[in-house]
Amino acid sequence: MRITILNDNTPGKCEGTHGLSLLLEDNDKKILFDVGPTDIFLKNAQKLDISLDDVDAIVLSHGHWDHGDGLEFLSGKELVCHPECFIKRYRKKDDSYLGLAMSQEEAENKFALELTDKPLKISDSITFLGEIPRENDFEAKKSDWYKSDRTDDFIIDDSALAIKTDQGLVVIASCSHAGICNIVEYAKKITGQNKIHAVIGGFHLKKVNDISRQTIEYFKEVKVDTIYPLHCTSPETVAEFEAAGLDVKTVGSGDSFAV
Numbered sequence: 001m002r003i004t005i006l007n008d009n010t011p012g013k014c015e016g017t018h019g020l021s022l023l024l025e026d027n028d029k030k031i032l033f034d035v036g037p038t039d040i041f042l043k044n045a046q047k048l049d050i051s052l053d054d055v056d057a058i059v060l061s062h063g064h065w066d067h068g069d070g071l072e073f074l075s076g077k078e079l080v081c082h083p084e085c086f087i088k089r090y091r092k093k094d095d096s097y098l099g100l101a102m103s104q105e106e107a108e109n110k111f112a113l114e115l116t117d118k119p120l121k122i123s124d125s126i127t128f129l130g131e132i133p134r135e136n137d138f139e140a141k142k143s144d145w146y147k148s149d150r151t152d153d154f155i156i157d158d159s160a161l162a163i164k165t166d167q168g169l170v171v172i173a174s175c176s177h178a179g180i181c182n183i184v185e186y187a188k189k190i191t192g193q194n195k196i197h198a199v200i201g202g203f204h205l206k207k208v209n210d211i212s213r214q215t216i217e218y219f220k221e222v223k224v225d226t227i228y229p230l231h232c233t234s235p236e237t238v239a240e241f242e243a244a245g246l247d248v249k250t251v252g253s254g255d256s257f258a259v
Contacts, residue, residue, distance in 0.1 A: 057080055065098055175231065203232065
C-alpha cells in the first residue's frame with residue numbers, strides 16, 4: 001500500500017492548504033480519500049506526475065468543505081460516503097457555513113453515488129467504516145456546530161478507512177470528529193485484526209489537554225507501530241506524542257510513503 005498526500009495543511013514537496021486529500025494505491029486499486037477544499041489536489045498530482053484518470057473510487061470522509069469541495073473538479077467516478085454528508089451545517093461561534101458546496105442531487109448527477117452508514121468493502125483489503133460508534137468516555141462529547149434545524153451537529157457522518165496489510169491494520173482517518181480512539185477500536189472490530197501497524201490522518205487534537213493525553217495512553221496500550229499526524233493535529237500535540245515515545249512520522253503535501 002502506497003499513500004500519497006495530495007493536500008495537507010502542511011506543505012511538503014508540494015503546496016499545501018487547509019484540508020486533506022490522500023491517494024491510496026493498493027495492488028490494482030486506486031482510491032482517492034477526500035479531495036480537499038479546491039483543485040489543489042489535482043494541481044499537486046500534476047506536479048507529482050500522477051494521473052487521477054484511473055482512480056477506481058472516491059471516498060469522502062465527511063461533509064465539511066475542507067475535505068469535499070474539491071468534488072467540483074471531478075465527475076464520473078464512484079463516490080462513497082455517509083448519508084449525512086450533504087446536510088447543511090454551521091459553526092456555533094459565528095453561524096458561518098462549513099458544509100459542502102455541492103448538494104446531494106448534484107452529486108447524484110456527477111457520480112455513481114453510494115451512500116451508506118454501514119461498513120463497505122472497497123477492495124479485498126480496504127473497508128470504508130461507515131458510521132463510527134462513539135463508545136469511550138472522553139472523545140466526541142461536545143459539538144461546536146449545528147444543523148439547519150438548529151440542533152447540535154455531532155458530525156455522525158465522520159468515517160475512516162481500515163486497511164489490512166501484512167504488517168497489521170492501517171487506519172486512515174480524516175478529521176476524527178468521531179474520536180481517533182473510537183475509530184481505531186471500530187476498525188479492529190470490523191476487520192477482526194488487533195495488530196495496529198499505522199494510524200494516519202487528522203486526529204482533531206488541537207490542544208495539549210486531557211483528551212490528547214488519553215489518546216496517547218490509548219496509542220501506547222494498543223501498541224501502534226507508527227503514527228502519521230496530518231491536517232487538524234497541532235504541532236504541540238505532535239510534540240506531545242513524540243515526548244511520550246510514540247513513533248511519529250512528519251509528512252505533508254506531496255509526500256509519499258509505503259505502509
